[in-house]
Amino acid sequence: MKLVIVKYNAGNIQSVLYALERIGKEAVVTDDHQQITSADKVIFPGVGEASTAMAYLQERGLDRIIKNLEQPVLGICLGMQLLCNYSEENNTTCMGVFDTQVKKFTGQLKIPQIGWNNIEEAKYPLFAEMPPNPYCYFVHSYYAELCAQTAAITEYGVRFSSALQKNNFYGVQFHPEKSAKAGEKILTNFLKL
Amino acid sequence: MAKQISMLTKRIIPCLDIKDGRTVKGINFENIRDAGDPVELGAFYAAQGADELVFLDITATVEKRKTLSQLVNRISHHINIPFTVGGGIGSIEDVSVLLQNGADKISVNTAAFKNPALIEELAREFGSQCVVLAIDTKLESDGEWYVYLNGGRLKTETRCIDWAKQAVNAGAGEILLTSMNHDGTKQGFALDITGTLSGLLPIPVIASGGGGTMEHFVDVFTIAGADAALAASIFHFKEIAIPDLKEYLQNNGIRVRI
Numbered sequence: 444m445k446l447v448i449v450k451y452n453a454g455n456i457q458s459v460l461y462a463l464e465r466i467g468k469e470a471v472v473t474d475d476h477q478q479i480t481s482a483d484k485v486i487f488p489g490v491g492e493a494s495t496a497m498a499y500l501q502e503r504g505l506d507r508i509i510k511n512l513e514q515p516v517l518g519i520c521l522g523m524q525l526l527c528n529y530s531e532e533n534n535t536t537c538m539g540v541f542d543t544q545v546k547k548f549t550g551q552l553k554i555p556q557i558g559w560n561n562i563e564e565a566k567y568p569l570f571a572e573m574p575p576n577p578y579c580y581f582v583h584s585y586y587a588e589l590c591a592q593t594a595a596i597t598e599y600g601v602r603f604s605s606a607l608q609k610n611n612f613y614g615v616q617f618h619p620e621k622s623a624k625a626g627e628k629i630l631t632n633f634l635k636l
Numbered sequence: 637m638a639k640q641i642s643m644l645t646k647r648i649i650p651c652l653d654i655k656d657g658r659t660v661k662g663i664n665f666e667n668i669r670d671a672g673d674p675v676e677l678g679a680f681y682a683a684q685g686a687d688e689l690v691f692l693d694i695t696a697t698v699e700k701r702k703t704l705s706q707l708v709n710r711i712s713h714h715i716n717i718p719f720t721v722g723g724g725i726g727s728i729e730d731v732s733v734l735l736q737n738g739a740d741k742i743s744v745n746t747a748a749f750k751n752p753a754l755i756e757e758l759a760r761e762f763g764s765q766c767v768v769l770a771i772d773t774k775l776e777s778d779g780e781w782y783v784y785l786n787g788g789r790l791k792t793e794t795r796c797i798d799w800a801k802q803a804v805n806a807g808a809g810e811i812l813l814t815s816m817n818h819d820g821t822k823q824g825f826a827l828d829i830t831g832t833l834s835g836l837l838p839i840p841v842i843a844s845g846g847g848g849t850m851e852h853f854v855d856v857f858t859i860a861g862a863d864a865a866l867a868a869s870i871f872h873f874k875e876i877a878i879p880d881l882k883e884y885l886q887n888n889g890i891r892v893r894i
Contacts, residue, residue: 454735454762461712461738490763550640553863555765557810557840559687559893561643578645578893580718582765600640621718621740623682 446470446634447482449509452499453489453521455618462620466627468634476508484634485512488620489521490582493545494533496521510538515636516612523607523614524585532585541607541614543590552600555584562605562617562625565595569606569613571632577625579605579617586616645891646857647687647864648878649842650871652677654693654723657703659872672872675710681871682717684878687893689715690743690812690866693723694787700724705737712738720768722812726754728761735762743768743812746785749792749799752806759807768842769808771796773829774816781815781829788816800833811837812866814844822848822870824855831860842866850876850884857890 448459450472463470470486471478479485487509489496500506509516510526518526525537530545537545548554559578562570570577586603589596595606597616607614613633619626652659652674659674678689691711693704708721721734722743731742748754748769758767772784773796781796800811813833815826825846834841840863843856847867856862870876882892 454766455740457736457738458712458740462716464713465716490765492763552640552642553838553840555809555839556644557765558647558863559645581644582718598641598643600642618718621716623716627716 444483444634445481447479447485448472449479449485449487449505449522450474451489451496451503451505453491453496455490455520455620456488458618459486459488459519459620462626462630466631474503474505476504479505479508480512482514484514484636485509485516486519487516487522487526488519489525491521492532493521493524493530493535493537493585496525497535497537500525506538510540513611515633517633518612518614519620520583520616520618523616524587526607526612526614527587530585540612541587541590541592541609543588543592543604543607545585545587547585548600550600556581556599560597560599560605560617563596563598565606566608568636569594569608569615569629569632573625573628579615579619579622579625581605581617583616587614643891645687645893646862646885647842648685648853648881648892649688649690649864649866650681650686650878651690651692651844651866651868653868654691654704654707655695656697657707660694674707675714677872678711678715678719681878682715685882685894686717686878687864688717689719691719691721692743693721695723701730701733705733708734708739709737722768722770728757731758731762735766741766741768741809743770745770745772748803749783749785749794752802755803755806755808759809764807764809767808768810768812769800769803770812770814771800772814772816775826775829784816796829797832797836800837804837804839808839810840810842812842812844815846818846819844820869821846824848824852825860825862825865827855827860830856830862834861834863840864850881853881853885854888854890857885858888
């Protein structure tokens, strides 16, 4: 199986690579269009700022490549947000795979949300064979609103999409690469798709 | 405004002091004792339910950078929870190497105080989420908490609260607050200054120093409102086991990951 991690100007790519190594999977980190389109599975990670990341992807034509992929794709954190329609973060038009918007947390809770939170109403297949309401590790200031494609819900001042799924596209707001056994199971489930 | 509901859990963070690649823990920053291999110990804590780890490097040799980055690389290959690396970090290059090797966050202390622009530069380059500002603070006889540098050896005239606010404005993502009055005493965390910062700052505060019993952890979360609590020797010397601590916290109505 050929597993590709999309290389772009966003952090945490190394962490995803190490997490895959821990569960015995090798991945290629690349921004090469042909390598990405020919992969069996694609992971699109990211920690960073939405508009800068989108501009970088557009300059290299990676946005068109990613949103037209037909194999299983897993967006993580910013990667998931960039697959939504729009992000409030610097007013950024995103790739429009998931039919929802990304908004900033408001209110009196601390921002970013940092730490372990509950995953509720988690759907198959990404959360298959897991105990109910697992905890996963989050670090984020922006969240995707609930929508028809919500595949898991988490509550931090507001109930938001902690996972999304549409056809072959999967997205998680938390960091499976840092979410202990639960995260390893989610990565394993994705790799089994 | 109605109180917002959050299901976010409070974090328990073991701290591993590292010297020349080995774990040590000082009592009041002195009398260091060896407590094992950092990777093994870290993996043990992760399996026990630790929510994050902090590795604080106190190596002072010229080999430091290389041994630390190698250790961080080993840690990230073996540990499946987030970890922070701190100790003598003073430049973008230092941070870049550590993040490249898999660290999730870095903590800065003395170097950031001497050059506050460092926090801004790090936040801009890598994002606030990976910039933890560590503050060592001490309550003086005038009733004020002051910032101390160089591992607690150098007093400044700056109040802890002023420095913390400045650091937040510069882009720090979390504050790791160590009370020197409490560190190593096992008499409980510094509830007053922790509560003050936690109530005042819009970013998470990690309380450190003084945790000796499970009640102390309840207090720092419920009374002081800390977002996370850090401790070292009580975990290293198995005085408190993390699963027992988490069960105790849960039984006291505190949300924790179990």
